[in-house]
Structure formats: C-alpha cells, structure tokens
Amino acid sequence: MKLDNLFNTNLTKIKPNAIRAFDESASQVEGIIKLTLGQPDFNTPEHVKDAGIKAIQDNQTGYLSTPGDNRLRQAAANFVKEKYDLDYQWEDEVIVTVGATESLSTALQSICNPGDKIIVPSPYFTLYSSIIYLAGGEPIEVDTSANDFVMSPEMLKDTLEEHGDAVKAIILNYPTNPTGVNWTEEDAKAFADVLRDRPIFVISDEVYSELVYEEEHVSIAKYIREQAIVINGVSKSHAMTGWRVGLLFAPANIMSQLVKVHQNLVTTNSTISQLAARAALENGMNDAQPMREKYMMRRDYIYDFMTRLGFKIVKPSGTFYMFARIPEDLEQNSMDFCLDLAHSAAVAFVPGSAFGIGGESHVRLSYAASIDDIKEAMRRLEVFVKEKRENKKIKDY
Numbered sequence: 001m002k003l004d005n006l007f008n009t010n011l012t013k014i015k016p017n018a019i020r021a022f023d024e025s026a027s028q029v030e031g032i033i034k035l036t037l038g039q040p041d042f043n044t045p046e047h048v049k050d051a052g053i054k055a056i057q058d059n060q061t062g063y064l065s066t067p068g069d070n071r072l073r074q075a076a077a078n079f080v081k082e083k084y085d086l087d088y089q090w091e092d093e094v095i096v097t098v099g100a101t102e103s104l105s106t107a108l109q110s111i112c113n114p115g116d117k118i119i120v121p122s123p124y125f126t127l128y129s130s131i132i133y134l135a136g137g138e139p140i141e142v143d144t145s146a147n148d149f150v151m152s153p154e155m156l157k158d159t160l161e162e163h164g165d166a167v168k169a170i171i172l173n174y175p176t177n178p179t180g181v182n183w184t185e186e187d188a189k190a191f192a193d194v195l196r197d198r199p200i201f202v203i204s205d206e207v208y209s210e211l212v213y214e215e216e217h218v219s220i221a222k223y224i225r226e227q228a229i230v231i232n233g234v235s236k237s238h239a240m241t242g243w244r245v246g247l248l249f250a251p252a253n254i255m256s257q258l259v260k261v262h263q264n265l266v267t268t269n270s271t272i273s274q275l276a277a278r279a280a281l282e283n284g285m286n287d288a289q290p291m292r293e294k295y296m297m298r299r300d301y302i303y304d305f306m307t308r309l310g311f312k313i314v315k316p317s318g319t320f321y322m323f324a325r326i327p328e329d330l331e332q333n334s335m336d337f338c339l340d341l342a343h344s345a346a347v348a349f350v351p352g353s354a355f356g357i358g359g360e361s362h363v364r365l366s367y368a369a370s371i372d373d374i375k376e377a378m379r380r381l382e383v384f385v386k387e388k389r390e391n392k393k394i395k396d397y
C-alpha cells in the first residue's frame with residue numbers, strides 16, 4: 001500500500017531545516033565552539049525553579065483552565081502594562097500557550113484561509129514560513145536588508161499594493177531574530193498609520209522585548225490595538241525555553257476565536273510550568289536585567305572585533321544575535337563560508353541564507369555563550385579570515 005501521496009499537501013512546501021542540517025555537519029568537528037544557539041545560556045532564576053518544584057510537591061499536577069492560570073494571566077497583563085504601556089484584560093484578552101511557538105500557530109491557524117497571504121519582513125525567524133504554510137497561508141517575504149533590516153512604511157505600502165486584498169496579516173518581530181535590530185517609536189507609529197483601518201491583522205512577536213539594550217521596547221499594539229495580536233513569553237526574558245510558556249494578547253473579539261484553536265491544539269499548558277511562570281512575572285519583573293547587561297557587553301566585544309575584520313554589521317539594539325555581512329573579499333555563499341569556518345577553524349555560525357531573502361552573504365551569531373568561548377571563537381575567526389585572505393581557496397565539505 002502506497003501512502004506517500006496521502007499527506008497534507010501543505011507539508012510539501014516546508015523545506016528541510018537548513019540550520020539543523022548545518023548543525024549536524026558542524027557538530028562532527030571536535031572542539032567546535034558553536035555560536036548558533038537560540039536560547040539564553042543562563043539558568044532559570046532560582047525563585048522560579050522553586051515555584052516549579054513547589055507546584056509538583058503540592059500536587060498541582062492536574063489540568064488548569066484552557067486560557068491558563070488566572071494569577072499568571074493577571075501577572076502577564078500587569079507586566080505588559082507596566083513595561084510597555086499595553087492594556088489587556090486578563091479575563092478575556094490574555095491566554096497562556098505552549099511557548100511563543102504555539103502562540104504563532106494558534107494565531108495563524110485562527111486567521112488563515114487557503115491561499116491567504118501573510119507578509120513577513122525578511123530575514124526572519126525560520127519557523128514563520130512553515131507555520132504559515134501549515135495554516136494554509138502563503139508567506140510573502142519582503143527583503144529589508146537595504147533599510148538596515150527594518151521594514152519601512154514605504155516597503156509596506158508597495159507590498160500591499162502588489163498583493164491587494166489577499167493580504168490577511170503581517171508578522172512583525174522587534175527586536176528581530178536573526179538581526180538583533182529594533183525599531184523606534186517613530187517607525188512603529190508610521191507603520192501603524194499605514195495599517196490602520198485596513199482589514200489586516202498585525203501579529204507582533206515580541207519575545208525579545210525584555211532584551212532591548214539602550215532604548216525602550218515599543219509595541220505596535222500601542223497604536224493599533226484593535227488589529228494587533230501580541231506574542232510574548234518567558235523563554236527569553238527569564239531563561240525558560242524548556243518550560244514552554246508563551247503568552248498571547250489580543251482584544252476580546254479576536255481572542256474569543258484564537259482560544260478555540262488553542263483549546264483544540266493543546267487543551268492548556270502544563271500546570272507546573274504555568275505556576276513557575278507566574279512566579280517569574282509576579283516576583284521577577286526585572287529578572288532579565290543582569291542577563292541583558294551581559295549580552296550587551298558580549299555584543300560590544302563581537303561588534304568591535306568583527307567590524308575590525310571587515311564584517312559589516314548593523315549594531316544590534318536587542319536580542320542576543322548579531323547578523324554580520326561577510327566581507328566582500330571572502331566567500332559570499334553563506335553556507336559554504338560557514339561550512340569552511342566550521343571545518344577548518346572549529347567555529348560555528350549559522351548561514352544567513354537560512355533566514356530567507358536578504359539573508360544571503362551574512363552569518364548569524366548568537367552571543368548566548370560565555371565570554372571565554374566568544375573570545376576564543378573570535379580569535380579563531382581572525383586566524384581563519386587571515387588565512388583566507390592569503391589563500392582564497394575554499395574546500396568542499
């Protein structure tokens with residue numbers, strides 16, 4: 001019996017994950033330093049871990065309600081009000097999801113009909129396109145590299161003109177994975193002005209909102225609340241990627257639809273994780289601060305070092321990523337560059353091509369790594385670049 005053709009055809013649109021394939025190859029290199037990880041290198045704060053342990057000891061191991069723990073939702077509404085001046089009623093405008101990833105799936109499955117177009121400023125977090133395809137939609141990538149990786153209102157207007165009524169939503173992610181760039185209040189306001197009163201949802205992925213360095217985080221939901229679906233969570237802010245707690249915020253009329261998808265996908269999130277996240281948001285409002293300071297120092301170190309080597313970098317103002325343009329006298333194919341760097345210098349960056357159009361000729365580094373590893377990786381990179389400049393041959397791997 002042949003079953004190969006019976007799968008959901010949307011699956012055929014999902015390409016094999018280039019990052020994973022690269023990682024498998026790089027991992028074979030002994031002693032490799034990987035600056036590839038998309039998760040904090042810090043431990044979950046002690047008081048949060050204690051809350052998780054206590055939840056187990058107190059036998060709080062049954063289901064919670066579908067939208068999530070009441071006190072966690074109150075704390076979440078309070079958190080985004082205090083920090084970002086966003087107004088959401090915890091009772092019917094906040095739900096707890098399984099990581100920000102489920103928030104994305106819930107949002108897109110709630111709004112997409114077959115063929116709906118979803119605008120995605122590119123380079124972008126790699127799951128966006130596959131989650132859109134699985135929801136039946138079609139990603140429309142817009143190359144932002146010419147504008148320092150921020151999508152301008154003009155780019156938005158042009159894209160809307162080209163794709164017309166088929167556009168159902170746009171996914172924004174400031175500060176951005178993979179570039180670390182952020183937008184300003186003026187950028188957000190001007191963008192909101194173009195979207196306001198158009199029948200388009202704005203899915204705003206703000207998972208790095210607590211990792212903004214010198215400026216304030218700006219949420220577009222402040223300017224177009226009625227159209228906005230805000231995604232956040234504790235994965236990056238509280239070093240809790242493995243606890244899988246995301247947060248979804250939307251006006252009640254939108255949330256009443258989203259919650260149906262959430263319920264049918266997962267019923268509810270883990271009780272233990274929710275009670276830990278409750279502690280994070282009730283008692284750890286500023287837990288991100290010490291991590292942010294360390295990330296900033298590492299950013300400065302790498303930025304200065306790589307700029308000196310000839311990489312062009314838009315200095316990140318948040319996240320723990322840096323997106324560096326490979327110097328023009330070196331290999332421009334980012335996969336070939338990264339494979340060569342991994343196998344001959346034992347340093348792993350992620351090829352920029354993995355992040356969509358506008359990403360080629362770049363590499364993404366994550367500085368969620370110790371400063372010792374970062375310094376050694378930079379030293380190896382410098383030797384590698386010097387050797388390449390002296391002998392430009394690239395080997396095949």
Ligand SMILES: Cc1ncc(COP(=O)(O)O)c(C=O)c1O
Nearest residue numbers: 038099100101125177207233235
């Ligand atoms: C931009 C962005 N959104 C969402 C996620 C997923 O977050 P979570 O681990 O909470 O599902 C990530 C993880 O790297 C991310 O970079």
